[in-house]
Amino acid sequence: MRTSFSDLPGGAGHVRNIAEEANLLAALERTLEIVSRCDCGGERADTSCYGCLRNYGNQYCHDVLKRGYVIEFLANLLQ
Numbered sequence: 001m002r003t004s005f006s007d008l009p010g011g012a013g014h015v016r017n018i019a020e021e022a023n024l025l026a027a028l029e030r031t032l033e034i035v036s037r038c039d040c041g042g043e044r045a046d047t048s049c050y051g052c053l054r055n056y057g058n059q060y061c062h063d064v065l066k067r068g069y070v071i072e073f074l075a076n077l078l079q
């Protein structure tokens with residue numbers, strides 16, 4: 001029986017699911033869409049929020065998690 005991402009804690013299964021189904025590109029494109037549509041940090045996009053990048057698990061780095069860096073990185077990666 002195949003393991004789904006919901007069966008494993010901490011997202012490990014989610015990563016495995018992406019790799020197994022070769023959906024990494026779609027996941028990266030969806031991420032770019034999410035961070036591009038959010039408006040936190042205004043035009044400079046120099047912050048993040050719970051609507052785009054922040055979650056409970058990454059709260060240790062919320063102060064340096066900036067939406068603009070992710071947009072720039074993914075836009076370059078996916079072009």
Ligand SMILES: [Zn+2]
Pocket residue numbers: 038039040047048049050051052053067
């Ligand atoms: Zn945001």
